[in-house]
Amino acid sequence: IPLARSRMQGYAAFANKIWNASRFALIHIDTELKSAKAIDRDDLSSVERWILSRLNETTRSVNKALSAFRFDEASNTLYQFFWHEFCDWYIEMVKPVLLDRHGTAQNKAKAKRVLLQVLDRSLRLLHPFMPFITEEIWQKLGGIEPSIMVTPYPVAEEVLEDREAERLISAVKAITTVVRNVRAERGFTPKDRFRLHVRADAPREATFLRDYSYLLVELARLSEVVINGEPPSGAHHDVVEGFAIAIEFPQKVVTPEQMERTQREIEKTRKELASLEARLANVEFIRNAPSAVVEQAQARHSELRARIEKLQQNQ
Template sequence: EVRRKYKLGNEVELRQDEDVLDTWFSSGLWTFSTLGWPEQTDFLKTFHPTDVLVTGFDIIFFWVARMIMLSTHLTGQIPFKTVYVHGLVRDGQGQKMSKSKGNVLDPLDIVDGITLDELLEKRTSGMMQPKLAEKIAKQTRAEFPEGIASYGTDALRFTFCSLASTGRDIKFDMGRVEGYRNFCNKLWNAANFVFENTEGKDTGVDDAPVEFSSVDRWIISALQRTEAEVTRQLENFRFDLAAQALYEFVWDEYCAWYLELIKPLLWDESASAERQRGTRRTLVRVLETALRLAHPFMPFITEEIWQRVAPLAGKSGPTLMLQPWPEYNPERLDEAAEGDIEWVKAFMLGVRQIRGEMNISMAKRIDVLLGNATASDQRRLAENEPLLRKLAKLESVRVLAAGEEAPLCATALVGDLQVLVPMAGLIDKDAELARLDKEIGRLDGEVKRVGGKLANAGFVDKAPAEVIDKERAKLAEAEQAKANLLAQRERIASL
């Protein structure tokens, strides 16, 4: 082939360099040569074949196939049972990271942080093409004007797990790392709240009787579903979906709702000892279980918190790493409690929606009427009225009698249930209409400006597609916001 390609005659001697070992042949031996093969060592017997290989799709043929072929031929064993193929990590513009492009991100710089000057030095020194240094420096200053902040290991690990969709290249976004650093902070702050309300108090580690509220039963039930989902997705190598399930439980259910819903009970001096003990026990045990679920994703912060929460939850041991993985228990599911608390959440969100739309301060207590209430709605109201009064800042709440007409009200729906807030005396109608008119005018100007730009053939023909898409999205958002405010103005004008 060489002779044909280069038109060489037989008089030219060709020989292979004796000093070169093919890289892929060498690495193809890796699964067994590193364990002492051809000797039948204890390491080889214990660790070959292994279970899972993790690799990028770009070297399946070069490496994975060769490991399978060489191991099968030389040992008679397939070297691994499962190959997990992930995408490549690319920069924020979707370009493959390379030193020549100056777009490489060192994970340690994201963990520890790096100044702009240090980053410039790192990206432009020792280049094979020094003439590109100025261009790379300009791009770096534009992308990281203040260098890179310190985000910590856990935030970076969680980011990569959340981005690990099957086979897809990962366009790395520093904003995602910042978001998951906020998640770490949320977990830390939630743990501090737990410690403030449980340390030095009875958390039900002995055999004293406990009573669980519907809020406690709901979060325990939600935890079971989260345990099942995280485990299922990890077993299927869907680290992104496992991370999403964990994130939604910790942030949306435990932190955003459970910690708020239990405050009235924890701080109610008239509550029974059994009920408060049940809530404190749930508070620490759900947190401890969530830490075990989160440990593979974010090992450092979970270990730190677990060391302090473990004794409160009746757990012992030197480290979280040696604790058993949480197991789904269907007997702890409570669909009735889930339904009741979802109703409470929807009720409170409806009241918040009205407050937001009508610009009613949270400091002002309001009256609420319920229309079209079923027997189930009335039961849920009776069981949760003290909680709703406290957290939704209600002056009163009652069900409209049959045939009773409601006054002029702002309305939100919880299924078929009408949550009605009488407007009399709550807002300065003229001032609110003036405020809305001003905001509608601003949005109208934005719609005309962006719409005019998109109607300009010169702009549409010359602008990049992503710029045009961004302008169209901006126009749609302004039009929707304007429509919402016009509907709100109409409701207030009718009061």
């Protein structure tokens, strides 16, 4: 079996991610598993319902993969959930509540209970694949059983499924990603904060965005989120998962260093574009390569051209 050093480094990085995320959780969790109160799902925030729904879907997918002896699919599903949903998004979303930047003491207590439950179930799901680190961390959670090895393996529960929470939080994630990308493309730094306008025609969606605008302020580093306001001329407009957004940029002073950095990025992108154009001009490549590969190269070609145009606008 081929052993790739880079893959081993990736697995080590994942173990480190599990350890650091668990350490963050343990700093804030003040209740042991054996004495934790049951979670009233009807009293949870959209963020909490979202992460429990995503964990439930992950649990369903992992059990299905294990039943089919697809251990590769099961491990990859857990990797994607823990790293990209639990660590990259959920922990960042819950920080404002845990660090007393948003919400009440009651909100904080609920956030701690959900964090404990999600970490517990995640560790139990991961245990067959990473037994030692999950056992070490789980022992710190104060469970009733003497070992994680004898705890029940999680199964999906229909009551935890919440497609509406998934849809709304997915929109928050997508809007955040767009704002971050546009900020970088225009040469702004994370220190530069600006106003975001969001159009929500449905009353329920407008209420959600008002209640959870703090997430966008925190995650996308904004000064303010305006719901259904009138954006000024010159704002950057986009449509993200059905929501029309407009980013109101401040007057920007471009320093020589920023201009030089932008020029280097343009030259780097042009070099990749030239290489790709030569590849697409090769008749043998077009004739022999799988159609999916050719389409991917053509799509990348369009992306690079668009990126150069955006970078040139920043000069």
